[in-house]
Amino acid sequence: MAVPRPDTHQFDAFTANLAYARKMVNAGKYLAPFRSPEIDVDDFYRAAWVQAVAAIDHWFHEELFHRVGLLAAKDSPDMPIQLRNFELPLNRIEAVSRCEITLSEAVVEHVRDKWGNASLQNPRKISEALILVTEKNVWQEAATQINIWHGQRTSRTDKTLKNQFFGVTDRRNKIAHDADLVDGDLKQRRTITDAEVSDAIDWIDRVALAIAHVLDV
Incomplete structure (x- = not known):
């Protein structure tokens, strides 16, 4: 069945990044009949795999920052407990008191400081980040x-x-x-096919769609 895609800037960027990964797969498939010592087509597939994971990593970050900003601006009693108890450093509290930035901006800045350079590719780390914006078991509900x-x-x-x-x-x-490289080998690389990469890209897309749905319900 067709799954509706979120109409947000964050998810649009994710979709565009996945499309770029798919283009790399198509480039590899196009060049496959012309294999030569100068062109390793499998590297197109490897690059596409890395790009696809980077796409969802980037989406998790942008979704986190966006939702933190919205929740902090609302100051709602329904705010997740981890965000309500989120501690700000004194310099940011002072900046808010001087009206240099809003409370929402201060919170987002500090969340960026904590999570901006963190890799959001491990399910445990993803859960730790998203607990700031939801108290749901996102993996169970996404499944x-x-x-x-x-x-x-x-x-x-x-x-x-x-x-x-x-x-x-x-x-x-x-x-x-x-x-x-194959474990213990300094020359032989693992096999990879366009079908494997396409499946991985589709799976990443489906996981992001499911988690986005859970966050919005």
């Missing part, structure tokens, strides 16, 4: 939503969803940090 989208033909749980997501990001780390 339930994916099962619904699949007509209950799947029975994913938070554990299986996180494990599958970790498998995608772990391969990204092998590419980015270990040149995708």
Whole structure:
């Protein structure tokens, strides 16, 4: 079934970044018949894999900062407890008192300081970040939503969803940090196909859609 996509600047950017990853896959498929010693087509697929994971990492950050700003500006009694208890350094409190910045801006700045350079590719770290904007079990509810989208033909749980997501990001780390070399080998790289990368990109897209749905319900 067609899944509605969030109409937000943050998700539009995510979609554009995933489209870029898909273009790299298509470039590799186009060049595959012309393989030569000068062109390693598999590197297009590896680059696409890294790009796709970067896309969802970036989306998690931007979604976090955006939602923190909205919640802090509302000062609602329904604000998640972790955000309500979020501590600001004295210099930012003083800036607010001098009307140099709003409280919402001060909170977002401090959240950026804490999470801006953090990698949001591990399910545990993602949960730690998103707890500032929701008290839901995002992985469990996202798994339930994916099962619904699949007509209950799947029975994913938070554990299986996180494990599958970790498998995608772990391969990204092998590419980015270990040149995708086979363990114990300094020349041979792991095999990779356009179908594998396309599946990983589609899976990243589905996970982001499910978590976005959970955050908005």
